[in-house]
Amino acid sequence: MTRDDGLRHPERFDYDNLWKTVLHRYFWDALKIFLPDLYEASDRSQAPEFLEQELQKVTFDLPGGANRTDLLMGITLKNGDHSLILCHIEVQGEGGSDDIPTRMNRYREAIHLRYDQEPVGIAVITDSRPKSEKTFYRSEQFGIEAVYKYMNVVTANLEDDLLLSDSSRIGLVLYAAKYKQLSGDDDGKKFRYLRDISNLWIERGWDSEDKRIILLAAEYLLSLDDKNYAKQMVTHLESLVKSKNEEERIMYASIFERVYTEQGMEKGMEKGRLEGQTEVARNMLNKGFSIDNVLECTALHREEVERLLK
Numbered sequence: 333m334t335r336d337d338g339l340r341h342p343e344r345f346d347y348d349n350l351w352k353t354v355l356h357r358y359f360w361d362a363l364k365i366f367l368p369d370l371y372e373a374s375d376r377s378q379a380p381e382f383l384e385q386e387l388q389k390v391t392f393d394l395p396g397g398a399n400r401t402d403l404l405m406g407i408t409l410k411n412g413d414h415s416l417i418l419c420h421i422e423v424q425g426e427g428g429s430d431d432i433p434t435r436m437n438r439y440r441e442a443i444h445l446r447y448d449q450e451p452v453g454i455a456v457i458t459d460s461r462p463k464s465e466k467t468f469y470r471s472e473q474f475g476i477e478a479v480y481k482y483m484n485v486v487t488a489n490l491e492d493d494l495l496l497s498d499s500s501r502i503g504l505v506l507y508a509a510k511y512k513q514l515s516g517d518d519d520g521k522k523f524r525y526l527r528d529i530s531n532l533w534i535e536r537g538w539d540s541e542d543k544r545i546i547l548l549a550a551e552y553l554l555s556l557d558d559k560n561y562a563k564q565m566v567t568h569l570e571s572l573v574k575s576k577n578e579e580e581r582i583m584y585a586s587i588f589e590r591v592y593t594e595q596g597m598e599k600g601m602e603k604g605r606l607e608g609q610t611e612v613a614r615n616m617l618n619k620g621f622s623i624d625n626v627l628e629c630t631a632l633h634r635e636e637v638e639r640l641l642k
Contacts, residue, residue, distance in 0.1 A: 351401050351421040351456075356382060358502035359405065363417075365494060365506065366454050366485050370417075373409050375553070381406040382417075384626055404443065408632070412438075418443060418451035423458050437469035437480045454480030458509045488513045496532065501542055504529055508550035519558040526554040527568055534572045558616040578615065614640050 359380050364371040373528040387404040390611055401421035408414055418439055424433055432455050443451045455467075487509045495510070496504040508529055515521035529550045533543060556562045573581050613626045617640055626637050 336344070344610075350549055350552060351423070351458075352384070354505050354545070355403060355419065355421075355501055357545065358500075358505075359501040360452075361500045365490070365500065365503070366419075366456070367483055369451065370415070373411075374415075375410045376406045378408045386446070387439070387443075390446045391439060398580060402439065414449075416443060416447060416449055416451040416571065417454065419454045419456065421456045421458065423462065427441060431465050431588075432457075433466050433469040433480075436482050440480055440482075449497075450616075453480070455482055455484050457484065457486045459513055495624060498536065501538065502548060504533060504546050505549045505553070508553040512553045515554070517557075519556050519561045522554045523556060523561040526551060526556070526565060530572060610636070610640070614638055617641060 357469075360371065360374075360376055363374070383404040387402060391402075401423055402598070403417075403419045405417045405419070407417065407517060418436070420432065420436060420439070434466065435456055436453050440453060441449060443449070467484040468482065469478075471478045487506055490506060490510055493502075495507040497503055503542075508525070511525040512522070515525065516629065530547065533547050533550075538541070538546075550567075558567060558591055609628075613630050613632055616626045617623075619638070622638050623641075625632065626632070629632060630637075
């Protein structure tokens with residue numbers, strides 16, 4: 333299986349392809365939540381095959397084609413059979429370009445024509461949709477009926493206990509998506525949920541790469557527009573890692589910077605912030621981090637980081 337650059341270097345988190353990134357990295361965790369029966373039937377000793385390029389090819393002539401939140405995966409079952417999984421993540425919200433059942437059926441037909449196999453369809457709804465929209469495709473003409481039913485997963489309806497399982501890495505991301513939808517524009521609510529997620533996150537025994545990518549995704553989904561809540565979040569994150577070793581504190585510096593710098597803070601603080609980033613960069617280089625790692629974790633230019641090596 334070929335992994336894209338964002339997975340070989342998870343510090344380069346691709347916010348534009350958030351769902352693609354986390355579903356590639358935590359595919360089995362996601363399948364266990366979305367389709368537990370298929371999860372149990374899968375041979376998880378064999379890595380899934382990600383076929384987005386193939387999906388782009390087979391849907392090229394369709395209205396709109398496949399978009400970046402449409403995924404096609406191939407897996408092997410315990411009985412030796414193979415299964416294709418079509419997953420559409422709906423992030424457009426109410427009033428999308430077309431209805432989801434029609435989109436799912438177009439993809440199904442194209443995949444069936446290409447592979448002579450029916451895909452297992454999953455539509456993950458992360459935002460509100462028109463109340464009149466069906467959760468399956470149905471067409472009827474002159475007494476002839478065609479029906480396509482797929483798994484419709486609404487993140488707002490997922491059980492908290494399921495998402496907060498210690499073993500589920502994608503669970504915290506889905507939890508953030510759930511409460512993004514339920515919180516609306518209320519930054520107070522988003523702050524409380526993001527704080528709760530960060531408290532759970534720090535307790536998990538995951539490696540630093542997983543911790544970083546999960547918190548970056550959660551913070552992005554529950555992005556705080558209110559600068560006072562953003563400052564409180566930075567303070568809270570810093571308090572969580574103050575007892576960690578220096579390497580871990582440096583690793584999470586980019587998370588603090590992202591929250592801090594993207595909320596419209598006062599420009600008068602820029603000088604002090606950059607001085608702090610220089611110190612972070614110097615510590616990272618001393619710890620053996622690459623220049624690319626440092627660039628991701630700070631707002632410094634490459635030439636500025638290279639000067640620190642001299």
